[in-house]
Amino acid sequence: MEEKRERSKTQKGKEVITKTLSYLSEQALFVDDLFDLWRYHGRYPLDSETEQKINERKQRIRARQRLEYLKKKELLKIEKKQGRLIAKITKKGKGELVSRTMRERPKLGLDQVCLIVYDFPTTARAGRDAFRNFLKQAGCSQVQKSVWKSDRDIISDIKKFVKSANIADWVEIFVSKKC
Secondary structure: OHHHHHHHHHHHHHHHHHHHHHHHHHOOEEHHHHHHHHHOOOOOOOOOHHHHHHHHHHHHHHHHHHHHHHHHOOOEEEEEEOOEEEEEEOHHHHHHHHHHHHHOOOEOOOOEEEEEEEOOOHHHHHHHHHHHHHHHHOOOEEEEOOEEEEOEOOHHHHHHHHHHHOOHHHEEEEEEEOO
16 A cells, blocks of 8 residues: 555656646746745645645745756756746756656557658768657657657657658658557
8 A cells, every 4th residue: 555655656746747847848937936836736724824834834845855856857957037046947858858748648549559660861860860869768669770669649749850850751650550
């Protein structure tokens, strides 16, 4: 029972970090706003003022711990502007957000699998390596050297990456049923 409780705490922590990275990817935020966001994430018993103060203090401590964790992992940087602290997501943080959101996508139904096939020219080695790294981050598994698969619905994410990287001529995406 305790293992299940610990697992759920860990899962909740991961979800909160994913939500925070997602929220920060849209804009830089004042650190005070982040504390407010996290403070109201849970429920507070409203029957006792003292209990509420204790819970707010616990939430503030957890929020600071999350910020420190994100800073330590270099997913977030905090800058001081006009006397206020501003939190910004880093390039590494954006990569982590992509990885986490793609791994949490729903599975394809009916024994389907998403196949990604690519054939880059030798002059586009850097693009091929970046795409391969993206597929690894997305949780895809390699079938052959240039064939990858996933049981998650990540088609739209891959299409976005392919379009933004301007590699559409060399990448094909298929959805097929397992035999």
